[in-house]
Amino acid sequence: MAEPIVLIVDDEGSIRESLSEIFKDEGYYVLTSSSGEEAIETVKEQSPDLIFLDIWLSGIDGIQTLEEIKGLKPDLPIIMISGHGNIELAVKATRIGAYDFLEKPLSLERVLLAAKRALEKQALETEYKALKQDLTKRFRLIGSSQKMTILKEQIDMAAQSNSRVLIMGESGSGKELVARFLCTIPS
């Protein structure tokens, strides 16, 4: 796996600098932004894997920035950092889709751990999605004969209903295939 890209957004230069150094030590590729607007641009252009976002920014604030980035890339993990731990704000940020909420002064261990976990979760999610994709590919009904079309229509109908379904057929005729196909159709 290539080195992960982390974006640090904070209006304090010294914080950006010290965080960058830590991540660089750990082998991350680091991007920095001093404002929300700049961060959104960076996300659009460079597609980072992880974002550290300060809540208190000049210009548009952290929460707004969070909303916009989530609008662009819903799966991108974002960790909020704040100078004044305030539960309301934390809840709000989490509801919007922030992965974690760290309080200043930041601790090296916590920052790295949060970044690691976020990336791991991100990786797992990606893997899960790929597998799921695989699965649906494997259990596919092929063919477009009249019989197959009728079968597909019947499966559709069964999927729409809320009742139990009994699938009957000779061994090897594809009962399991029909059952799996049925499950993939969203009711």
Place this chain on the structure above:
Amino acid sequence: MKTLRFNIIIASVLILTIIAFGVELHYMKLGSISFFTKLTILILLNITIIALFTLIFFVGKSLTKLYLERKNRVLGYKFKTKLVVILVVLTLIPASILFVVSSGLITNYIDRWFAPQLRQPLDSSVEIAKAFYELEKQRALDLAKKVPKGETPAGNYTVRHLTEIPKDSTETVRAAFEGKAGAEVISEENGDRIRAVVPENHGGKLKGVIVVESFIPKKITANVENIKDAYEKYLTLESWKVPIKTQYLLILGFLTILVVFMALWVALKIAGGITDPIQSLAQATEQVAAGNLDINVDLNQKDEIGLLVNSFNHMVKELKEGKESLHSAYIESDRRRLFMENILDNINSGVIMLDTAGNVLMINGAASSILNIHPDAALNKHYKDLMSMIKSEGLQNLIKEIEGREFRWIEREVKIAAGDKKAILRVFIKGLKDSQQYIGLLVVFDDITDIVKAQKAVAWQEVARRIAHEIKNPLTPIKLSAERLIKKWESRDSDFNQIFEHSTKTIIREVEGLKRLVDEFSKFSKMPEIKKTPTNMPMIIDEVVNLYKGYKGVEINVLLPKENPLVELDGEQFKRVMINIFDNAIHAISNKGIIDVRLHFDLSSNIAYLDIADDGPGLREEDKEKLFFPYFSTKKDGTGLGLAIANRIIAEHKGYIKVRDKDPKGTIFTIEIPIGEK
């Protein structure tokens, strides 16, 4: 009662009639006239007299009424009297003249009927007729006496000799047989026969009688009879002279008096027709004056008086309507007044009204509870008495500022101490004008102690939060650098030396930042005391503007007023304020743009205004509130204390800094400070 009066009247009329009859009979000497004629005359006379008395009665009644009215001075009596006198005099003069002349004429006329010239021929004629007959009788007698002597009468005399008394003999003939001569006149169909009879004696012995007769023809006797008739009629007529005269005079007198009385009556009627409505008008007016507006004068007349009465009725109606609408307007205004009083008593703001002399006209409940004063203790007192109950330097300064000066309104926050109660009030004072007249002063104030406390609490929370933020920010790099050092040290990395230097530099830098922060804060809390001196403001402005001449892209326009009063301020501190605001402005326009400085004085309210306007992007609404809080800054390198310090300095000058948007873009800072302590 009425019948009794009626009876009395009838009785008196009867008595009067009887008396009149008696008197008349006595005076008129109607002895020779027939009873029927007498009765007619008497009845006529009495009808006239009764009519006269009736008229006199009614007129007398009216006159008595007039007299009573005069005596009681009933309204209109003068007019009535005048009218009566004028009309009576006017009619009395011609009527009496007429009466005198007519009565003279009538008397004269009647007298002439019985004039002696008229009677004498009649008398003479009668005498002649008598004499003629006497003469004839004498002549016949003479002739009869001569017959025995042998003479035979000539002419139309006849002579007869009678020896015995005929059966149809007259008295004269029988007398002759007894020896007595006589003559007589015997009326016959064709005329009168004159007969003379004398006795015929033959030697002293009566032989018979001699009768000599002559005949007077009808032609003569008829004339004699006519004369006699005329004479007798004339005599009868003459005996009627007095009653006829009396009758005529009475009728004349009655007519004259009738005319006069009619005039009197008409005068009374006319006067009544005018004064009666006036009287009822006067009574109605009295009623109206007494307050009774439900009055209506009833008079169905279509002349000027009717017009007057109609106008009066209309006026009373209008008056009533006016009074009613006035009453309803009064009720309405009273309701509004109560409503207003209710509102004033129930609002939380204190309201005091002063009259032009400065006395308290009105104080509401909230005012008395805020000022800790009983309303009765404040009402009608001079405001200076009120001031003595409240200890407040701010309020006294405010009053000094506005005393004896014309101003529209003024708003100020002042601290007061009323009794043991301390409060902060926002006072609003407004001069009240009624179109042009100054009518008093309205003072409205709110107890904003709690609000100020809450605001202060909020402000300090904000300050604390900002300080925490400002301190936490440098703490993060310090902590991270230290932890990194430890980590690197533990892993004995080759670049440790380099990292060590870098990290310690970071830590030192951040610690210095923290120190600076604390220094600023202590500077803010320990501001030098201001020393006010009369200062020339344009000079200060000039000095500050000169400091910014170095900015190439910045254009500074200064607008100064004509008047230039010296302003009580601390020049150095004021310069600092201006510099802080200028720094902000320059930052807002990013070193490129126009800054307008405008100074003007409002001498009437004793305030100097200094506007500093930039044409930058302007402020966000939420930032405007926080602008003067310590540690608020939109600048990356700002301490957030510049405007907080400026605000404090101006507050020490008892002034304000206000911020508003500039059209179309930009921000205007306005500094308001009192010109002088007067």
